[in-house]
Amino acid sequence: MFSFSYTAPRITEAEKEEEFAGMPEVEKDDVMNDVYGRNADETEAKYGREISPHELDAFYEALEDVPIQYRLETLAAMIRCPELVKTETDPCMFLRYAEFDPHKAANRFAAYWKIRVEMFGDKAFLPMTLTGAYADDVEVLQMMEKYPLFRTILPNDCNGRTVILIQTSHHSDEYNKICREAKVRYAWYNAHEAMKRESTIFRGVVGIHLLSGKFKINLFDRIKEKKLSKIFLDCIPFKIRAVHYIFTEKYMQDLMLSVIRVFLTREMRQRIICHVTNSNSRESLAEKISQYGFSPEGLTPIMGGTFHPNLDWLQHQLKLEIEQQDQQQLESANKNHFSIAMNSKNLQQGCVLQ
Numbered sequence: 001m002f003s004f005s006y007t008a009p010r011i012t013e014a015e016k017e018e019e020f021a022g023m024p025e026v027e028k029d030d031v032m033n034d035v036y037g038r039n040a041d042e043t044e045a046k047y048g049r050e051i052s053p054h055e056l057d058a059f060y061e062a063l064e065d066v067p068i069q070y071r072l073e074t075l076a077a078m079i080r081c082p083e084l085v086k087t088e089t090d091p092c093m094f095l096r097y098a099e100f101d102p103h104k105a106a107n108r109f110a111a112y113w114k115i116r117v118e119m120f121g122d123k124a125f126l127p128m129t130l131t132g133a134y135a136d137d138v139e140v141l142q143m144m145e146k147y148p149l150f151r152t153i154l155p156n157d158c159n160g161r162t163v164i165l166i167q168t169s170h171h172s173d174e175y176n177k178i179c180r181e182a183k184v185r186y187a188w189y190n191a192h193e194a195m196k197r198e199s200t201i202f203r204g205v206v207g208i209h210l211l212s213g214k215f216k217i218n219l220f221d222r223i224k225e226k227k228l229s230k231i232f233l234d235c236i237p238f239k240i241r242a243v244h245y246i247f248t249e250k251y252m253q254d255l256m257l258s259v260i261r262v263f264l265t266r267e268m269r270q271r272i273i274c275h276v277t278n279s280n281s282r283e284s285l286a287e288k289i290s291q292y293g294f295s296p297e298g299l300t301p302i303m304g305g306t307f308h309p310n311l312d313w314l315q316h317q318l319k320l321e322i323e324q325q326d327q328q329q330l331e332s333a334n335k336n337h338f339s340i341a342m343n344s345k346n347l348q349q350g351c352v353l354q
Contacts, residue, residue: 055095059109063109158294162206166208187228194238201238210246248276273292
């Protein structure tokens with residue numbers, strides 16, 4: 001059973017507002033642009049451009065400058081699964097995140113692989129799929145089946161940004177028995193699913209954290225929240241533009257967010273927006289958050305929207321992954337067949353010349 005400390009360090013809403021007031025004007029503008037999605041088109045134009053071979057060379061050179069103790073896992077991955085490194089952790093994603101600074105990109109790339117190996121061990125060198133690294137991860141698979149809305153990707157917002165919903169209305173004593181590490185691995189899987197979208201890399205992510213119902217304070221896990229903050233702030237290669245926390249009771253807002261803010265950077269703290277609602281004000285909630293770029297078509301009914309996520313998500317995802325694997329195997333077979341045919345043709349031509 002987790003325990004919540006009422007004496008834990010906190011940053012109140014008033015302290016957050018005071019912090020914002022003391023920020024440089026350019027940083028304030030950045031915060032407001034991210035919160036309201038005002039610069040989404042400019043962001044895509046900036047990050048969506050082609051990355052030159054020279055920039056990639058600079059990235060790999062910077063990677064060699066990362067202290068060896070921080071890139072051992074990266075070296076292991078590049079030796080054991082070089083193709084996977086290219087497909088799942090394309091250096092271009094990290095360069096775009098780092099605004100094309102090769103050293104920042106290389107440090108984040110190394111941090112990503114270090115955390116990945118710490119979480120998965122040898123399975124870190126398998127694809128981050130339900131049929132790969134998660135194939136026998138019973139706890140995570142059970143979570144996906146029982147709590148399909150715990151973490152899910154919603155339709156993009158009106159500004160073309162990826163939206164990730166975290167819904168904790170299903171928290172219960174049964175949920176609390178699931179180990180912390182499984183919950184973190186579940187979050188990691190969803191982060192990887194989001195990374196497959198161009199909108200995630202080019203425009204960023206907006207999170208919605210919905211805490212509905214009678215949330216039990218003893219289920220709040222500070223250590224898990226700290227681990228998740230480390231993953232999303234230190235290694236995953238996409239920008240979190242804003243996170244909307246939606247509470248059904250105001251005391252939970254005051255209590256939980258004051259603790260969560262401690263784990264976040266100043267920049268991220270200022271991108272947290274809070275809303276309090278109940279079952280009688282769902283439509284007003286949808287209207288209220290529309291100013292941030294959300295439409296009813298992209299919100300679930302509990303938020304006053306009309307989008308219905310696929311509750312049979314696990315089976316759908318497994319089917320999708322198997323289809324993708326079959327397609328990849330077919331493409332690989334065709335490529336090998338072409339290579340053999342070309343080698344045979346070249347051999348025949350050589351024999352004729354002789």
